[in-house]
Amino acid sequence: MTAHSPTSTAPPALGGSRWHTFPAAGTTLTAREFFTATEPLLQGVIDAGALTAADDALLAEQIRATLALGTRETSLPLRIGPDSAPPARELGAQAEEIGRELASWATASFRRLLTDRIPLPAGPLVVRSHCYGHLLTPAAAERLLHRGGPVTMQLYNEWLHQIVLLRDALLPFTPWQDVPLRISPLGLRHLEEARDTFLTELLVRRVRHTSVVAFARRAVTGTDGPDGYGFDAPGGTALPAVLGLPPLTAPRYLLTWRPGPAPGAPVSYVAELPDYYAAPRTPVEELPATPAAAGPLTARVVPGPVTGATRTAAVEVTRADGTAARVDLGQALRGHRFARREDAAAPLPARTAELWTALRAPGLVWTGAGDTTVDATGQDPLVTLALLGRLYPENVTLRAAAHPANPADDRAGRTAPDGGGPSRLLVLAGPPHTPTTAKKNGAES
Numbered sequence: 001m002t003a004h005s006p007t008s009t010a011p012p013a014l015g016g017s018r019w020h021t022f023p024a025a026g027t028t029l030t031a032r033e034f035f036t037a038t039e040p041l042l043q044g045v046i047d048a049g050a051l052t053a054a055d056d057a058l059l060a061e062q063i064r065a066t067l068a069l070g071t072r073e074t075s076l077p078l079r080i081g082p083d084s085a086p087p088a089r090e091l092g093a094q095a096e097e098i099g100r101e102l103a104s105w106a107t108a109s110f111r112r113l114l115t116d117r118i119p120l121p122a123g124p125l126v127v128r129s130h131c132y133g134h135l136l137t138p139a140a141a142e143r144l145l146h147r148g149g150p151v152t153m154q155l156y157n158e159w160l161h162q163i164v165l166l167r168d169a170l171l172p173f174t175p176w177q178d179v180p181l182r183i184s185p186l187g188l189r190h191l192e193e194a195r196d197t198f199l200t201e202l203l204v205r206r207v208r209h210t211s212v213v214a215f216a217r218r219a220v221t222g223t224d225g226p227d228g229y230g231f232d233a234p235g236g237t238a239l240p241a242v243l244g245l246p247p248l249t250a251p252r253y254l255l256t257w258r259p260g261p262a263p264g265a266p267v268s269y270v271a272e273l274p275d276y277y278a279a280p281r282t283p284v285e286e287l288p289a290t291p292a293a294a295g296p297l298t299a300r301v302v303p304g305p306v307t308g309a310t311r312t313a314a315v316e317v318t319r320a321d322g323t324a325a326r327v328d329l330g331q332a333l334r335g336h337r338f339a340r341r342e343d344a345a346a347p348l349p350a351r352t353a354e355l356w357t358a359l360r361a362p363g364l365v366w367t368g369a370g371d372t373t374v375d376a377t378g379q380d381p382l383v384t385l386a387l388l389g390r391l392y393p394e395n396v397t398l399r400a401a402a403h404p405a406n407p408a409d410d411r412a413g414r415t416a417p418d419g420g421g422p423s424r425l426l427v428l429a430g431p432p433h434t435p436t437t438a439k440k441n442g443a444e445s
Helices: 031-037 039-047 053-067 086-115 138-148 150-169 189-204 209-221 329-338 355-359 381-390
Strands: 027-029 181-183 230-233 236-240 255-259 267-269 281-283 298-303 313-318 324-328 340-342 364-366 372-375 396-400 425-429
Touching: 027 031, 031 039, 031 086, 031 150, 031 181, 039 086, 039 150, 053 086, 053 138, 053 150, 086 150, 086 189, 086 209, 138 150, 150 189, 181 209, 189 209, 209 230, 209 236, 209 255, 298 381, 313 329, 313 381, 324 329, 324 355, 324 381, 329 381, 329 396, 355 372, 355 381, 381 425
Parallel strands: 281 364, 340 396, 372 425, 396 425
Antiparallel strands: 027 181, 230 236, 230 267, 236 255, 298 313, 313 324
């Protein structure tokens, strides 16, 4: 267990009503560190004789059932499937991954504590824990209540509730293992109200990205702030996971914690334009017919200055001659979330727009006069993200470039749209085309 804020006095000994040695305030712990800090509760259950080595499978079944989705005992009644909204699918997959790992930690912890016990110098644990509605398996309920009694049941309830809170606090983050969670003298119970608000939105409607960020901020800093797409906090920054990942496959709603210097007080990252409907638009057919940018394009994220409790950021794209284009990062992330995904086998629109020209266009590029392809194949993922921030987000499709055996056939037989559907901007992304050449024996080179 690592406490990242120094204390002047040693914490009280374990035992009685104290199941941890957290300082009074200002502690941050990673998932593993916090899990280890909850082990005295499990030790108290073992010491009371409610669980023995023979109950190994019983405890494993209980914790897996609590942390899984779709079980009778689940603590997160979220059902996900092919028709679920993207945020529900992403957060549901997170819940399953984190739950499996925490369940494996619990099993290993229980086995170790049977023989390598944690001393409780202040006496047997007696922790008052309210019922939080976590349903136990019938076998676990029988063992804990009838063999251990009410005090033992409350010790187990508190341990289980803290583990559920740990799983839920980590839902917004990928990877989640090194996120510094704010811990109070009540463990993670200070997150209960924020968790209830977040999970209610997740379960009853399409959860907003700002809600994911707000809950993540609460878990890391313990504070609220202006709505945004990320935040700076002491010790690092939380921004969407797509930064540094291929936009085609990156999560749309999850965040990544990046350790590093940051302002002393939390700061929210906000979009330059809260309402993109109000942004000026440039029809794609009015873009100047300029040649493609010579040489590779490079990109970087440039944070803006802190104003009050907020800041903006831009993606700066530069070509070989030093000419640069800047796109608001908030709008780029909005474009990534909104963009539809399409199978690479679908026909490409015959009409095209040049990438660099689109990046340099004023306002947001859109089309009402026929589908158009913008090719970002082979570009840095951040360049593709910047392009998504330059396109009007409600008619954008993102797909991988096709890899035909004969590149000359890539657009063969494809005609302009007949006007029967909404016009769209189709962005090609991913690695460059890798056409193959057929050998006489039919093998591919």
